Amino acid sequence: MLIKYGRKNKMSTLREKTEIITTDSNIHYISDMPFSSAWNKGLVHEFVSPSKSWKVRFNTTTEGENEILPDWPERLHPSTQTDILDDQNFLNHLLFQIKIDLPIPYLDKLVKRLYTLIQDAKEEDPDSCGINTGSLESFFAFFKRYPTLKYPSITLTPDNNIYTSWRGEGGRVFSIHFLPSLNVRFVIFRPNDKHPGRMILFSGEATIDCLFGEALLKEKIDWI
């Protein structure tokens, strides 16, 4: 769906890829995905896209500027928006953001894998949206922060959180369980240099921004 955009906003990279239309109520669509924006208080509008219709409620922001979803995939402060995107819609939005904004060389393979996992999860439970959106947010933020990592194996936990695993020589394992709110739990297996044939095993929990720093300290994870 082509959409023509006429307002100043921060989505210049998106504009290069897609034309975006705004309405008088400042709602804009990209490929059927509604985005939160500056809201006019008390208005409820229904918009019909070729495939879907959305009802959205608006509130004013303090500055009255368009609030576009920032590069960092955190939800906007609740006092500035009252979006009613459900999990499925938010999942679609995150997947779209990943497709356009993740600077990794194996992006196609990763996106294809995520869609396969969604399908697998839905076959198991048709009522689920596939992947836990909080976990996908953390996953997106992690790979955006560390885009040079090798492609891992990617699976889902029983509760549909994302779990990635890298395996190296000598029994090396580095696995990450992506939790909501940019938290992760991790597991590391590596050879014990002082006792050949034995392994060092440890696990922990951290935020993604300090995983390779304070959380792992001197642990060298240079094989991923």
Next chain:
Amino acid sequence: MTNDAVPDSDHISRLCAPKHIEEGKIQATAFQLRIRKDRKEDHLSVNWVEYFKCENKEEALTKIRKILSKKLGLAKKAQLALLNVGETREQVKINSPDKRELEIRHAPTQDPSHAGIFNLKQDDELIAELILETIIETHPAQQPKV
């Protein structure tokens, strides 16, 4: 007898769903407990392979597949992971930080071969990775066509 420990010399099979498998390889998520409040688990469901006293492993797996397909439906990409009870318990006990002693107990339901891996916790990614390393072999969950 119900709740008796499955002998260390025997084997269990774990049904691994497609979402726990990538490129044919089972990952540790197949051995994690569900945490969600509405579906919280306290054990991992497995099947006691020697329960049926079959002549060989293939015959036993066929019986297990028949039971699981009636109970759950078997996805095309799902796999059965075969583990030795004693080896799995020993590896987890030796290598886990808290020297965890897994209990693998016979817990029949409508499935008479149903057993459970008990003494797991909700944040046991490390234990799941240790269990993963004790998989002996894997088999398609759906009965292969002859």
